[in-house]
Amino acid sequence: MQIDTIRRQLSRLNREIAGEMNQSAVDLSQQSGRGDADFLYIYGIVGGKDVGKTTLINQLAGAPISPDTDILDEGTRAAVAYCHGDDIVAVKERLGPPLQDRINFVTHDRRELQNVVLMDLPDYDSRFDSHLAEVKALVRYLQGLIWITTPRKYGDHTFLEQLVTVAQSHENYYIIVNKVDQIEPASSLETIRDEVVRFVSGECTKRQIQPPHPDRLFLLSAITPAKYEFGRMRDRLIRPHTAEEIARAKITNIRAEFRRNLKRINSAYQLDHHLDLIDRNLDFIQSRIGAVFGETYVQAVSERLAARQDSYRRISKVVFSQRVKQWPVLRTVFYPLTVIISALGGRLGFDPKKDPTEGEASGLGLLRGNGLSAVHQLFQIRDEMQAAFPDLNEAMGPEPDFPKAVETHINALLTAYEERVTEDLMRTTARPGTIKRFFVYMPLVWFPFLQPLILKLNAVNWLEAPTLANLKEVAVFFVSLLGSGALLTSFAFLGLFYGVLMMVMYTRVVREVQKQGQQRFQDLWYERFLSELAETLAQPIVNRQISLKAKRSRLAEIEKGLEGAVDRLEAGSSPSDGKSDSG
Numbered sequence: 001m002q003i004d005t006i007r008r009q010l011s012r013l014n015r016e017i018a019g020e021m022n023q024s025a026v027d028l029s030q031q032s033g034r035g036d037a038d039f040l041y042i043y044g045i046v047g048g049k050d051v052g053k054t055t056l057i058n059q060l061a062g063a064p065i066s067p068d069t070d071i072l073d074e075g076t077r078a079a080v081a082y083c084h085g086d087d088i089v090a091v092k093e094r095l096g097p098p099l100q101d102r103i104n105f106v107t108h109d110r111r112e113l114q115n116v117v118l119m120d121l122p123d124y125d126s127r128f129d130s131h132l133a134e135v136k137a138l139v140r141y142l143q144g145l146i147w148i149t150t151p152r153k154y155g156d157h158t159f160l161e162q163l164v165t166v167a168q169s170h171e172n173y174y175i176i177v178n179k180v181d182q183i184e185p186a187s188s189l190e191t192i193r194d195e196v197v198r199f200v201s202g203e204c205t206k207r208q209i210q211p212p213h214p215d216r217l218f219l220l221s222a223i224t225p226a227k228y229e230f231g232r233m234r235d236r237l238i239r240p241h242t243a244e245e246i247a248r249a250k251i252t253n254i255r256a257e258f259r260r261n262l263k264r265i266n267s268a269y270q271l272d273h274h275l276d277l278i279d280r281n282l283d284f285i286q287s288r289i290g291a292v293f294g295e296t297y298v299q300a301v302s303e304r305l306a307a308r309q310d311s312y313r314r315i316s317k318v319v320f321s322q323r324v325k326q327w328p329v330l331r332t333v334f335y336p337l338t339v340i341i342s343a344l345g346g347r348l349g350f351d352p353k354k355d356p357t358e359g360e361a362s363g364l365g366l367l368r369g370n371g372l373s374a375v376h377q378l379f380q381i382r383d384e385m386q387a388a389f390p391d392l393n394e395a396m397g398p399e400p401d402f403p404k405a406v407e408t409h410i411n412a413l414l415t416a417y418e419e420r421v422t423e424d425l426m427r428t429t430a431r432p433g434t435i436k437r438f439f440v441y442m443p444l445v446w447f448p449f450l451q452p453l454i455l456k457l458n459a460v461n462w463l464e465a466p467t468l469a470n471l472k473e474v475a476v477f478f479v480s481l482l483g484s485g486a487l488l489t490s491f492a493f494l495g496l497f498y499g500v501l502m503m504v505m506y507t508r509v510v511r512e513v514q515k516q517g518q519q520r521f522q523d524l525w526y527e528r529f530l531s532e533l534a535e536t537l538a539q540p541i542v543n544r545q546i547s548l549k550a551k552r553s554r555l556a557e558i559e560k561g562l563e564g565a566v567d568r569l570e571a572g573s574s575p576s577d578g579k580s581d582s583g
Helices: 003-020 053-061 085-095 129-139 157-165 189-206 230-237 243-269 271-292 295-306 309-324 328-349 374-388 402-427 434-459 468-481 484-571
Strands: 041-046 080-084 104-108 116-120 144-149 173-177 217-219
Touching: 003 243, 003 484, 041 053, 041 129, 041 243, 053 116, 053 230, 080 085, 085 104, 173 189, 173 230, 189 217, 217 230, 243 271, 243 484, 271 374, 271 484, 295 309, 295 484, 309 402, 309 484, 374 402, 374 484, 402 484, 434 484
Parallel strands: 041 116, 041 144, 080 104, 144 173, 173 217
Antiparallel strands: 080 116
């Protein structure tokens, strides 16, 4: 993956995160230029007015190549590039149009500065905002940055803020404290050095950028180059720079650019902190939902539900009908009686005095608890969330329609409750065994036929052996049992018998429904209803969590892709190898 592709991905992700979190997008720095395509090492010289930039440039060149521009209005108005006459074409190619049209090019013949370009950047501490914008546009094309300050100006926060925006590695910028001769008798050079290093390092740490190496700090006086550290500084900067060194500087700047940009994004948006807040908020919701709608609450609702005997009646009727089907031979006898049994059993098994009022029978009426409605409780929990996690108030979104949501969830809960209890009881219904079937089927033969016939046989005056008259009497009696009157009497008795039997069955079903119903309701309350209430509160937060986790993953992928791209660039850091990724 090429460097510019990663830049575009990071920039796009930066804007997306900023939009989602309703913040201004982070100002990302960018290192660019074809530092691997030529033999130039471009230093940007930055500093405020009256720090002696012009004098220092002339001293580095060993001749006056820069006119004195320390005037009282804007200071250095536009960037000035001081380059050897043989390097002018390469410098312009490096910068490219239209940027080269905004720079003043000053050529010279100083052999010491061949291959090295000194670019005097606009004064950052002037009142003109355009100067800072110009600096930002130019620093991406540099290999090194030279900050010139004075003992009285090194604490200038304007520069420190500007330093955050540039894409230079801490390995590629220098700090020059000029005019130390003005305070040197009062303070030793080591005291000045320690104070500057300590201050700048502390400020860089606050801004999450690496401080400069101490050996890149020089104390000098440009007007007296023979004293202090001017000579060491000049030897460090004014020398031939190899193509490998130029490419290596560019690579370190690119690596620093991305690491700094990633730190800026993490610092500005605090994704990990925000995701941690979301996790804590979700735990808070679960905890508060469990506390408010916990055991005492569900017990009260369960008791109120028990008074809603219409649910029990529906369940009992379905389960009873299913059990009746287990007697296939007697269905024709049972089915005409099921309606009667359900009606009579309903009156015997349920107390009409316990039926709730119309308000209590409704979904929302069921959920009254502790003198408050469920909707009111949810609004209280939301208020607590907003007070406990103010940084997430925006992520919580607009106020949910709690009345509609609660009514939807409680109605779905009641439907699921009836289905669950019915399914459980029907699943546990076993086919009657042999003994049960015998005792149920036996009355169909016993009462209409066997019992009367046995009684008749016992009443017949039998001689030593049955006579034809005896058999005829028994046969006539047996035929009489098939008469309409006898059968009607028998079936009336059987109806009463089976009616009582079915009443017992129905009463047993009612008891099972009432016993299992309360347990199943409480199970569903915890398994389903409370989780749905929590989801109603948490859904906007969960959406933000999912989105931010995805963006954090993309950020990690970009970081991984960056490391691979820079490693490949570093492995091929010769002038001919790195062009495809040079940006």
